[in-house]
Amino acid sequence: MDEPGAIRATPDTASDLDVVARIRQGDGASFELIMRRYNRRLYRIARGILxxxxEAEDAVQEAYVRAYQKLDRFEGKGPLSAWLARITVNEALGRLRAAAVVNNSISLDDPERGEGANYMAELTFPGPSPEQDAARGEFRRMLxxxxxxxxxxxxxxxxxRGLEELSVxxxxxxxxxEQATVKTRYHRARKILQEHLAGLVQATAGEAFPFAGERCDxxxxxxxxRLGIRGQR
Structure with a gap:
């Protein structure tokens, strides 16, 4: 706890709750700090789904707009990052389901047919593009x-779980x-990837879907x- 008369934290070190409080008090420009803190995570989530x-960039922008408009509903009982992730997941899944209506190619049902199912046989890996051929030795792209x-x-x-390291x-x-379902599906996803990549998952997972500064900006x-707010810089 700060001592009486302590200097207020600068924007770069202020907690999420402090920043949210400032936004609620009318300092809309502070929302930029929230976006720069969580852009990479939310983009990687949306990119992984979509x-x-x-499309992932558009989904993240829409998720932020919704979060800003509903910021008064954030109660602070859990981390802001998890609340934003939930909004992003919902936005991305909504787009995924909308696409399914058009091409009928998306299913969120469990693909298992039994414990003896051959998961690898159910996958169809696309053939490598010319760019992928040129980067064949790059494990990140393979992942x-x-x-x-x-x-x-x-x-x-x-x-x-694997890329953004959210808890179960x-x-x-x-x-x-259900948490048990999350554990089971994460275990089986890793098994599929490990079989395909010969154990390279753990060495390269953190490098997947890089988030460049230009995309962040x-x-x-x-x-x-979209929010009609003038940026901090």
């Missing part, structure tokens, strides 16, 4: 392709699943523009 970079090829129910859990409870809350600028 398997499309441009991204493998993650994209996972059945939807496994991919969603792996992105939250946070992942279950985001996806509205683009998302921040887009959200601030």
């Amino acid at each position: 398997r499309n970079e441009a 991204e392709v493998a993650i994209d090829a996972l059945p939807d129910v496994y991919r969603l859990v792996f992105v939250l 409870a946070e992942t279950a809350d985001c996806l509205e699943l 683009r998302i921040v600028a887009g959200v601030l523009r």
Whole structure:
């Protein structure tokens, strides 16, 4: 706890709750700090669900707009990062389901047919593009392709648990699943990936779906523009 008369934390070190309080008091520009803190995480979540970079950027922007508009509903009982992740997951899943109506190619049902099912036989890995051929030796790109090829129910859990390291409870809350189901699906997703990548998952998972500074700036600028807020810089 701060001592009486202590200097207030600068924007860069202020807690999420302090920043939220300032936003609620009318300092909308402080929302930029929240976005820059969590852009990478939310983009990687959306990218893992949607398997499309441009669509993921749009989903993150929409999630931020909704979060800003509903900020008064954030009660602070859990971390802001988990609350934002939940909104992002819902937005991405909504887009995924909308796409399913059009092409009937998405299923969020468990693909298992029994304990003896051959999970690898159910996957269809796309052939490498010219760019992927040129980067054949880059394990990160190989992992991204493998993650994209996972059945939807496994991919969603792996992105939250394996890439973003959300807890089992946070992942279950985001996806509205039982915690036991999260554990089972995460275990099976890892098994599929390990079989495909010969044990390279743990060495490269943190490098998947990189988030460049230019993309961060683009998302921040887009959200601030939609909210009619002038940025801090």
